Amino acid sequence: MTNSTLKPINKVCVIGAGVMGAGIAAHVANAGVEVLLLDIVPKDATDRNVVAKTAIEKLKKQNPAPLMSNQAAKLITAGNIDDDLKHAGQCDWVIEAVIERLDIKQSLYANLEKYRLKDTIVSSNTSTLPIETLMAKAKKPLQEHFLISHFFNPPRYMRLLELVVGDNTSDDTTARIRDFCDRVLGKTVVDCNDTPGFIANRIGTFWLQCAVTEAIKQGIDIETADAVLGKPVGFPKTGVFALIDMVGLDIMPHVLGSLSSALDDKDQFHTLGKLPEMVTAMIADGYTGRKGKGGFYRLTADKKKQAISLHDRSYSDAKRPKVPAANVGRKGGIRGVITHDSPAGRYAWSVISQTLAYAASLVPEIADDIDTVDAAMRLGYNWKYGPFEMIDKLGTEWFATALKDANHPVPVLLTVANGQPFYRTKDGRLQFLGVDGTYQTIKRPEGVLLLADIKRRSKPLLRNKSASLWDIGDKVACLEFHSKMNSLNPYSMSMIKKSVKFVNDNDFKAMVVYNESSHFSAGANLGILAVAAKLRLWPFVDWFLNAGQQAYNNLKYAPFPVIGAPSGLALGGGCEVLLHCDGIEAHAETYMGLVEAGVGIIPGWGGCKEMLVRAQEKYSKSVNQPKGWVTPDFIPGGPMAPVLDVFPLIAMADVSKSAHLAKEKMFLRSADNVVMNRDRLLSAAKERALGMAKSYTPPKAPTFNLPGASGAAALDLGVHDFIKKGVASPHDGKIGVALAKVLTGGNTDQMDTVSEQDILDLERAGLIAMAKTSKSQDRVIHMLRTGKPLRN
Secondary structure: OOOOOOOOOOEEEEEOOOHHHHHHHHHHHHOOOEEEEEEOOOOOOOOOOHHHHHHHHHHHHOOOOOOOOHHHHOOEEEEEHHHHHHHHOOOOEEEEOOOOOHHHHHHHHHHHOOOOOOOOEEEEOOOOOOHHHHOOOOOHHHHHOEEEEEEOOOOOOOOEEEEEEOOOOOHHHHHHHHHHHHHHOOOEEEEOOOOOOOOHHHHHHHHHHHHHHHHHHHOOOHHHHHHHOOHHHOOOOOOHHHHHHHHOOOHHHHHHHHHHHHOOOOOHHHHHOOOOHHHHHHHHOOOOEOOOOEOOEEEOOOOOEEEEOOOOOOEEEOOOOOOHHHHHHHHHHHHHHHOOOOHHHHHHHHHHHHHHHHHHHOOOOOOOOHHHHHHHHHHHOOOOOOHHHHHHHHOHHHHHHHHHHOOOOOOHHHHHHOOOOOEEEEOOEEEEEOOOOOEEEOOOOOOOOOHHHHHHHOOOOEEOOOEEEEEOOOOEEEEEEOOHHHOEOHHHHHHHHHHHHHHHHOOOOEEEEEOOOOOOEOOEOHHHHHHHHHOOOHHHHHHHHHHHHHHHHHHHOOOOOEEEEOOEEEEOHHHHHHHOOOEEEEEOOEEEEOOHHHHOOOOOOOHHHHHHHHHHHHHHHHOOOOOOOOOOOOOOOOOHHHHHHHHHHHHOOOEOOOHHHHHHOOOOOOOOEEEOOHHHHHHHHHHHHHHHHOOOOOOOOOEEOOOOHHHHHHHHHHHHHHHHOOOOOHHHHHHHHHHHHHHOOOOOOOOOOEEHHHHHHHHHHHHHHHHOOHHHHHHHHHHHHHOOOOOO
């Protein structure tokens, strides 16, 4: 939902159907907005729109998928620049994403201006050309409606959008784009000054170039470098060399070249030197990273991973070394890594100290405040902490002293800090240190509600080691999971039950289930199942399953509305939590699925039952039954129809690759909403909960008419056909048989009524039966050890 006081953006045109342009068009379509995608007309082309059409077809096949659903692709219309600029000018926003040549861009703007409506906004996706230069030949009406909107690749997954405005850009233009990109596209919009590389690429390119040149200079192999400059210090877990492989080595010369030519001769960037000759040679030989023959890493024909030597460019099998300096990071944090007395520790210090000092030296040149810079690096380069947050972890005084001891210039901002942290909490509010040495309170945009902020100014209503309950205002409570990967265990179940009771006893209006981890929940704690199976503690397993079923039904039948608000993975038991909520407000990047079959078991906390309920609802709507109809007395296709819809989703451990696809797979209902901006998720869930609370009545318990043994036999035949074709293993077949028995109602007949508890009992019995098999136990152990499913 956009700001109603601003003129809406209902149609967008993207000019340039390359990787970035097509990706931007895809993401606009993901938001449900029509897009016109234009590119050149190739010489002698029979189809004048062939470039844009080809780009759209590629979008449908790419992995990771730029499109959130197949429906999104239908919102993109292909065209060409020669014939369709007149249509582009009628759009509300035109995004230019053509080659980085000033003459081509300025010519395009001049031609577009012939057709542009007076309120049509034009922006460039450039990251190298100043807005003043782009607009040098433009008339004032275009200047007032022009800005730079720099997306990051891939546009669907990277949440950062850098916004640069010119001296003549109107406030209305800026407000419309900021609001649309925030609320509709789900971006965190950061304001950048008009400087080379803006924020993220200015610092990020320095970091990557520094990591490569220092590794060559110090004789550090790439696996060691990636070990210390990865997860232990809060950088992407790939490390720097694997990250460059992902981005593409061939991008480096262009980015380095543009920055080198644009930056002042005294800029610290120039001390890193040119791109190393060995990298230039790799690019020339086609070793451009994952999209080429390989890069710093490559896979052999038999899928063995190899790493390159920075000394002679030879490849050898990856060793995956255990690096003591990296291991120190688990307890000693960033400082522990960079002070480790080893070549790896000294390498980490050289890269991190130079990068953080460089970042500190750039404020206020590249942005007005440090919070903007930190947000850009977290969201644009996937750093866990921004550079100033990292300095706080080191200690501003410690870092300044360490730079002095290393004969490195101390940035002015560190001197201004004078030993104070860059961030502090005062009166329950997060503040950052301004360039003038005073603290400023961080103000969230309207409609943004963060649990992190609530935690700064309050204490939990209830808490144990795996979950907490918080008061988020207006008599709404928030249940938060916070175990590792938010896996669910007896403590989680206990907190669900206690939370429902607390909310009811204390006259709260509603509850939201939400957290701000990377993932909502990876499901049940498999370690508990592995230990119980090894010790044959089957009564305990049955108790644990029953406790989960009761806890989830407590959510479902609570006397107040419960809204789930997931983001990231919501798998297995995590998915089942959501299935028992009254409604779901899902972040667009929510990946839901009942994946238990992948570890050799079936859903045991009501997942089978709730998916049958959804399938029955689907068919009840198709026959226009009265509102509130919950009994499946008549279902088109008979009692087998819902079973056939649900069985493949669970048997194949199907996971939706977006919230939009979760609707198609029935994990979300039609009334559930998709929220594009992660920071707006809690607020959306709270508002939905309050809306439902006005006239809420708990749902009635569902009943089922299921096909029984005859239906199970039919499913078994299909499963064994898959086994014969080699699509499924014999053990997959056993899991399918166990699942079929649950979904068809066990020992029943289609004329009998099966209760909710009957299905839950079948789930528990089926899960325990599979957990007792050695091959299912092997699958569980393999998942715990590797994080990947075992097909045995």
